[in-house]
Amino acid sequence: MRDFVILGSSIITPPPNSQPPSSSSSSSTPQHRHPIIKPHKPPPLSKLNPLSPRNNSSTLLQTPLKPKQFDTCDIDSEVNPELLANAVLVGIKGKNVRSVIESLNKVESIAKISLSTHLDAPVIANECRQLVTSGHIEEAVELMEVLSRFQLSIAELVQPSDILKRCVLKRKPILAVRYASLLPQALILFCQIISEFGKSRDLVSALKAYDVMKKNLKRPNMYIYRAIIDACGLCGDFMKSRYIYEDLLNQKTTPNVYVFNSLMNVNAHDFSYSLNLYQNMQKLGVKPDVTSYNILLKVCCVAGRVDLAQDMYKELKHLESVGQLKLDVFTYSTILKVFADRKLWQMALKIKHDMLSAGVSLNTVAWSSLINAFAHAGHVEQAIQLFEEMLLSGCEPNTQCFNIILNACVEGCQYDRAFRFFHSWKGNKMLVSFDESNNNNSEQGGMHNVTTVPTGVSSSHILSFTERFPFAPTTSTYNILLKACGSNYYHAKALINEMRTVGLSPNQISWSILIDICGASENVDGVVEILKTMIDSGIKPDVIAYTTAIKVCVESRNFTQALILYEEMQSYGTLPNLVTYNTLLRARGKYGSLREVQQCLAIYQDMRRAGFKPNDYYLEELIEEWCEGVIQDSGEYECEYSYNKKPEIERPQSLLLEKIATHLLKRVADILAIDVQGLTKVEARLVILAVLRMIKENYAFGHSVNDDILIIIGATKADESPSKEILEVQEAIIKLLWNELGLEALPAKTSFAPNDRTKLQNPKLLNLSLKALPADNALASTSGVHTRRPAVLQRLKVTKKSLHRWLQRKVSVK
Known part of the structure; x- marks a missing residue:
């Protein structure tokens, strides 16, 4: 056994x-x-x-x-x-x-x-x-x-990295800390655990590990604090990094310079907060190092504060002159980028001179920023000369440098040159394009001597650098070349196929450019097919791709397809942006039907609900033209209101379109009251005309009006007379209905002779004040007057009988 x-x-x-x-x-x-x-x-x-x-x-x-x-x-x-x-x-x-x-x-x-x-x-x-x-x-x-x-x-049983890697994959921070606590290098592993969870974008696990470590340590450890702050930055939660910093201060512990540097780097997007950190750093007696100033320069770069970056650079040069610190290549590269982003190529050249004078060699980032400064300013020739100088200095370029040169050519509309440069790059014969550029006339001769290629250097010498540094094009490279295709759709499509051949996948930018190129020939079907191919390839079209496609449909006067794409993008969860809404709202030069107006008003309301502030001027003009069509169809009366002649600054920016949308998006059977409270007489006119046009178009399709229509003008207190504004609106509405349209407009629940137009046209002879009855409480509440107090509603009634006569007359005329 x-x-x-x-x-x-x-x-x-x-x-x-x-x-x-x-x-x-x-x-x-x-x-x-x-x-x-x-x-x-x-x-x-x-x-x-x-x-x-x-x-x-x-x-x-x-x-x-x-x-x-x-x-x-x-x-x-x-x-x-x-x-x-x-x-x-x-x-x-x-x-x-x-x-x-x-x-x-x-x-x-x-x-x-x-x-x-x-x-x-x-x-x-x-x-x-x-x-x-x-x-x-x-x-x-x-x-x-x-x-x-x-x-x-x-310590020698297993490799710590093996266990920590699996703990990160399985999201087990507590287990990782337990294992690290068994080893003599526990503090180093603690930082590594937090860092690995941060790199995997798992801030929750990183914070759990941080909390366990903090409880087991007798005093705060700055390495761990720096690691968790960096993890917050990797995960994009800058607010959490601030809470950790405040917790450290609450423990009466002064952070060291490395913690401050990490905190400023994570919050580099917030200029004021980073500057306050720098000031608190000085108050606490923590001396900034070169990295601190480099991060502050980065903060200035992100905020676009060239002035402050210049002042800081002068201060750094002074500190360097007195021997307090030594500027490194990162300092110069950052200040170069500040100037490059603002197209300040002269200042960028001065920084380059300072670097060489201080014995600091330009690295790839510095050269790229310098080249980019000239490229952004439109100086293609000088950008290429700097690239040659970069090769001569022995600095190894990267793909970004080539992309900057390609983009400079495209932005300068030198499309053929961009393709020659690209093909020479792939064939390690870049000097062909360089020699051609040197033989061309310089766009600005005064700048040509700024970065002159040394004499006595042969082309083969420069070519040797290119043969040592082969590069593979990236998706960004092909996206730049797609822009160089202009309106040549087949050339662009060939580039997309070439991308796939070399193992690159077109991204959303690639497809958006292809859609734009296809739309240049008004090929709406091709645009829709590109979107379908994009979805089939596993890439969800973003708002730029959809907006580009909608723009193509609008420019091709295919508004129906534009609306289909608009609804499709919303069904995919892609939110339209301001450009999308403006493209749709400005798609029409005129409205032909109620359906078209309703579609545009629905888009307008979506835009308002999305938080965008629309420009009502263009849409109001179209709505006015469509509304006034009710009168123009008869040809009997001439509109005495010239809404378009009003200066834009004086145009009413009120609830006009909202009022129109409220009525027009309803069914015709639901239109029993037209609320024009708070509108000017011109706005009230357009709202009433819009509703009448809707009723007329629906009547042609068999929808009849079965009741009188009430027009709510305003509300006053029982013991007060109507205001001047209400009387003006009331008079304008009566003139519109009686004189221009031939409709009977009577005071609500008041008997008047139908043919007594003279009396009706004179508001002073009318007693349109009706105390709100219990049945009118709903209307009274809409006016903003408290229902407990007696209120007087100024209302007009358009009779059903006169509406039928008007509609029959309009249809017969049509």
């Missing part, structure tokens, strides 16, 4: 090939046969485990462990470390790791012993590596934890 090793209450099965000891071994030296813990009184044989025969010398315990059986002063002398180590190895080899962990925990609660000289470290290390490889990280860490408490060094 297979033997068993009893360890406390756990049973560990040894491997099948283990041989039972011989009978002579039972009478061997005592230290080879006594158990780990000697009981004070040997138990009778009848109480021994039947599965542990007397001839098994590997038996660890003959009775369950009970702490009360041992004297505390003699515990260590009662334990046999060698037999315990042998049992641990047997259990590990038998893949009973969980039983070994539980049993060692029980032994640890009874006796404190050391197994460092008795365990076979390679066997333990092999098992731990297998556990880690198979994904059982918890068991591996628990085994190393319990073995460390038995004085076993676990």
Whole structure:
């Protein structure tokens, strides 16, 4: 029968090939046969485990462990470390790791012993590596934890990076901290744990690890604080980095310069906050280093504060002159970028001169920024000359440098030159394009001598640099070349195919440029097909792609397809931007039907709800033209309101379009009241005309009007006369309805003779004041007057009978 090793209450099965000891071994030296813990009184044989025969010398315990059986002063002398180590190895080899962990925990609660000289470290290390490889990280860490408490060094058992990597993948920050705490380089590993979680954009796990570390440390550790702040920056949560900084200050601890640098770098987008950090840094007595100033220059670059960057650069030059610090290449590169972004190429050249004077060689970033300064300013020739100088200096260029040159050619409309440069790049013959550029006339001869190629240098010498630095084009490279295709759709499509051939995937920018090129020939079907291909390739079109496609449809006068794309982009969860809305709202030169007006008003309302402030001028003109069509169709009356002649600054920026949209987006059967409260007389005219035109168009499709229409003009208190504004609006509406349209407009619930137009046209002769009855409470509440107090609504009623006569007359005229 297979033997068993009893360890406390756990049973560990040894491997099948283990041989039972011989009978002579039972009478061997005592230290080879006594158990780990000697009981004070040997138990009778009848109480021994039947599965542990007397001839098994590997038996660890003959009775369950009970702490009360041992004297505390003699515990260590009662334990046999060698037999315990042998049992641990047997259990590990038998893949009973969980039983070994539980049993060692029980032994640890009874006796404190050391197994460092008795365990076979390679066997333990092999098992731990297998556990880690198979994904059982918890068991591996628990085994190393319990073995460390038995004085076993676990530093060499496994590679820390293997465990930490798997903990990051499985999002187990607490387990990673537990393992790192077992190693002598725990502080370094703590920072690495936070950093790795930050790189994986898992800030929640990084913060959990940070909280555990903070509790276990006796005092704040600046390395850990810097690591968690950097993780906040990687995850884009700059506010959390500020809370961590405040927590550090609340502990009455002064951050060091590295913590301040990380905090300023994470908050570089916030100019005022970064500047306050710099000032607090000085107040706390922390001396800034070169990195601090480099980050501050970056802050100025992001904020576009060239003036402050210049002042800081002067201060840095002064500090360098007195020997307090030494400017490095990063300082110069950053200030170069500040000037390059603002197209200040003269200042950028001065920085280059300062660098060379200080003995600082320009690196790739510095050269790229300098070249970019000329490229942004439109000086293509000088940008290419700087690139040649970069090659001569021995600085290794990168793809970004080439892309800057290509983009400069495209921005300068030198499309052929861009393609020649690109093909020479791929063929390692860049000097062909360079020699051509040197033979061309300079755009600005005065600048040609700024960066002159040294004489006596052959083209083959420069070509040797290009042969040493081969580059593969990127997606950005092809996107620049797509712009150089102009309106040649087939050339652009060939470039897209070439991208795929070289292993690059077109991105959203690539497809958007292709859509724009296709739209230049008003090929709406081709644009829709490109969008479909883009979706099929797994790329979700962004707002730029959809807006470009909508623009093509609008320019091709296919407004129906533009609306389809507008609805499609919303169904995909892509939110329109201001350009999208303006493109749709300005698509029409005139409205032909109610449906078209309703579509544009729906887009207008979407734009307002999205938080964009629309320019109502263009849309109001179209709405006015459409509304006035009600009168112009009859040809009897001439409009006496010249809305378009009003200066734009005097045009009413009120709720005009909102009022029109409120009525026109309803069904004709729902139009029982037209609310013109708060509108001027011109705005009220347009709202009423818009509703009447809608009624007329719907009547032609068989929708009749079944009730009178109420026009709510305004509300006043019971004891007050109507205001001058209300009377003006009232008079304008009556003139419109009676004189221009031939409709009967009566005071609500007041009997007047239908043919008494003279009296109706004179507001002073009318008593249109009606106290709000209980049934009118809803209308009174819309006016903004409290319903508990008596209110007078100024209302007009357009009778159903006159509406039918007007509609029949309009239809017959049509």
